[in-house]
Amino acid sequence: MPWSRQNPVTVQVLGVCSCLAVTAQLKPAVVMAASVTAVVMLSNLVISLLRHTIPPRIRIIVQLVVVATLVVVTDQLLKAYAYDVSRQLSVYVGLIITNCIVMGRLEAFAMTHGPWESLLDGLGNGLGYAFILVVLGVVRELFGSGTLWGFPVAERLGLYRLGYENNGLFVMAPMALILMGLVIWLQRNSDSGLQEK
Amino acid sequence: MGAFFNILVRSVFVDNMIFAFFLGMCSYLAVSKTVKTSFGLGVAVTFVLLVTVPVNYLIDRYLLQPGALRWVSESLAGVDLSFLSLIVFIAVIASIVQMVEMVVERFSPALYNALGVFLPLIAVNCAIMGGSLFMQQRAYGSLTEVTAFALGSGTGWLLAIVGIAAIREKLRYSQVPAALRGVGVTFIITGLMGMAFMAFMGFKI
Numbered sequence: 001m002p003w004s005r006q007n008p009v010t011v012q013v014l015g016v017c018s019c020l021a022v023t024a025q026l027k028p029a030v031v032m033a034a035s036v037t038a039v040v041m042l043s044n045l046v047i048s049l050l051r052h053t054i055p056p057r058i059r060i061i062v063q064l065v066v067v068a069t070l071v072v073v074t075d076q077l078l079k080a081y082a083y084d085v086s087r088q089l090s091v092y093v094g095l096i097i098t099n100c101i102v103m104g105r106l107e108a109f110a111m112t113h114g115p116w117e118s119l120l121d122g123l124g125n126g127l128g129y130a131f132i133l134v135v136l137g138v139v140r141e142l143f144g145s146g147t148l149w150g151f152p153v154a155e156r157l158g159l160y161r162l163g164y165e166n167n168g169l170f171v172m173a174p175m176a177l178i179l180m181g182l183v184i185w186l187q188r189n190s191d192s193g194l195q196e197k
Numbered sequence: 198m199g200a201f202f203n204i205l206v207r208s209v210f211v212d213n214m215i216f217a218f219f220l221g222m223c224s225y226l227a228v229s230k231t232v233k234t235s236f237g238l239g240v241a242v243t244f245v246l247l248v249t250v251p252v253n254y255l256i257d258r259y260l261l262q263p264g265a266l267r268w269v270s271e272s273l274a275g276v277d278l279s280f281l282s283l284i285v286f287i288a289v290i291a292s293i294v295q296m297v298e299m300v301v302e303r304f305s306p307a308l309y310n311a312l313g314v315f316l317p318l319i320a321v322n323c324a325i326m327g328g329s330l331f332m333q334q335r336a337y338g339s340l341t342e343v344t345a346f347a348l349g350s351g352t353g354w355l356l357a358i359v360g361i362a363a364i365r366e367k368l369r370y371s372q373v374p375a376a377l378r379g380v381g382v383t384f385i386i387t388g389l390m391g392m393a394f395m396a397f398m399g400f401k402i
Contacts (some may be wrong), residue, residue, distance in 0.1 A: 174391035181384030188376035
């Protein structure tokens, strides 16, 4: 299952860059997760259909071109329909091209499996990635800015009047890394098969 | 010269590729087990950044930006090819990496043996692609500034990976909780290093 035991982020440690960078708020995190899932699924499908015609020596270039084309389409779509979010995501949409999850799944799965299985594999890995993004996004936005999807949770609960303050560190870069470490810790604690020696 | 050093120092310490933008995390986590290999990869990344970012800058400035084709003829002044930049950048990076690999292999076998294994990995390293995209986004003014930025971000990355590798080498002798061993503790230490680097924020020459 790419959901838990083979989660692309926490177990295979792929695609970490974007996972940490876009999760300061929930909304960009969800948009990013959806874009990556779409790109992984479609590129898996395309490469799987082409897999008998690609010469092995230049396969990396072919894969890069397929992925880059899909990412350009995603980027343009985001700019057209969700301009604010696309501004927030800045360079990280373009960086889906070099996201290791995409290349990793193409190399490891789509080159050797049929189109339908590859599509499902892409979906599974995309969802595994999305799961981690949503967890990090919820925690960081809730504690860092006291909101959730832009909705002022802490204010509505009247926490500020009780002397509650937002923890600004949660939206900063280092806290993303530490939270990620904690998520990995939790997961490996409950599943000892994943522990490193 | 002032601007050159300002950008250089800023991109090493303040806008560090790893601690501020998380770029190149995959190879950072996978390769940082020993100082020696980390240093090799760091040098290779710096080198490739130093070549690809200025080349992509020139391509962006004279081919892709809105109105960039004015030097060909006035009638092309309204052409905007910037939607192609992602594809062009990655193609340039992939081919330059391939070329660098061949040149190094031909002229310096010793360096090739040291860097060789890492070079193909670098084509899909987000730090390289990220370097080009940040260059485009921040709109640096001249080739010198772009070179300073490339050199600085490469050095910053090298510093980060050598630092974490040195810590991980020592870590082998300590009692880390079983579930935290390996990746988990590396993330947490990187976070702490990132906090230390935040002290440089607002730093200017």
